[in-house]
Amino acid sequence: MTIGELLKEYRISQAKNQKDFTHNGIIISQSYYSKVEKNTHRITADSLIKLLHFNNIPLWTFFSRLNQNDNMQYQQISNLHNIMISTYYGQNQQKLNDIKLLIDKTNLSKEDKNEEKLLVDGWIESLKKDPKSFDMELRHKLKDKIFSHPNLDKNTITLYCNFMVFYDLDSNKIIAKKIIQQYKDSDNVDIKIAILAIISNILAIAIEKNQIEDIQLFIDTADEIPTLPELFFYKNTIFFFKNLIIYKQTKQNNSLINCKNAINTIINLDMKSYGDKIHKFLNKHTK
Structure with a gap:
């Protein structure tokens, strides 16, 4: 079960619509939350915790019900990000390219793999010094991704x-x-x-x-x-x-x-x- 699916289950069990569940969109916009339930958008840890507190859902109960595979995927993504950052500071473009092969070997979803590869491409792009070599399409894609989020939350700030x-x-x-x-x-x-x-x-x-x-x-x-x-x-x-x-x-x-x-x-x-x-x-x- 995904976070979005579990949130929807709790919301329905409390007989609430999405507007009520999100505190009239104060915690997270209703339109964004709708996509979280559909698993097309991710919810930040801060917003998730606020939602759970507002709707009186015990944190331990919620997280213990999540599929163990979700926790494994989260750990894989965290490990990949740490590798990307350390490789970037080592100024090693070839190793950054090799991370894409590592991503392919994970059991992440196709969507998650594509997202992680996009980040690798971003790190490689940020190493370029010659404006003639800039991939402007990629740069615009990453900029759009950063500010497709409704709030400047921790994840968005880190990406920026x-x-x-x-x-x-x-x-x-x-x-x-x-x-x-x-x-x-x-x-x-x-x-x-x-x-x-x-x-x-x-x-x-x-x-x-x-x-x-x-x-x-x-x-x-x-x-x-x-x-x-x-x-x-x-x-x-x-x-x-x-x-x-x-x-x-x-x-x-x-x-x-x-x-x-x-x-x-x-x-x-x-x-x-x-x-x-x-x-x-x-x-x-x-x-």
Whole structure:
């Protein structure tokens, strides 16, 4: 039984229509929820939990009734995403292509396999540097996918963060400000990671485009987020970009030293490929 099928069963057992079940569309829009029941759209964990609480459905009872195969598929998808991210940071396009073969060997549905392959294609596309090689059709497809969701939930934010390079800087600033405003008071560590990753990307893109004005809001937001062990990598990366911006503005040697220390931290934590990439970025923008 799928999540959509089980939700529908509970809704019918409570003699509720979709409008009542979704709290008049406040938790999740009725049109989107309708597609969840039909298994054509996925529901985020946050929205699902809110639905269950609102309709007095015990979490343990609900999840224990889900088919064990669903849990296995969720774990497979989570594992694939972790592999994609680590391979991307290793800047290895061939290994990213190999992940498609790995996806084919899973027992995911055809729809899930196609969705995971689309993400792999997105990661590969994001590695391209020559505009002549850009696959604009793929980029538009991923951008449409990100904002086909009715809300900027955790999954949508993560997807957006991964493919920010497909947007221009002004669009990224507008979207990022909206996300920060919506989640600035969140205690969810995953949300904090997403926000820091988005800010890191904003700073990198701003430096690359040589448009480092009007980005103080993002630096201040990152500084206001306390450094937790789970956030250290992102805070260190932002520390690098922030000091590079200061160096470009003031030519203070101490800021350049801070950049190099941040790179050494990345390399010493066994992320040499990414550290080398950041080092090349530093050399490019300090000439």
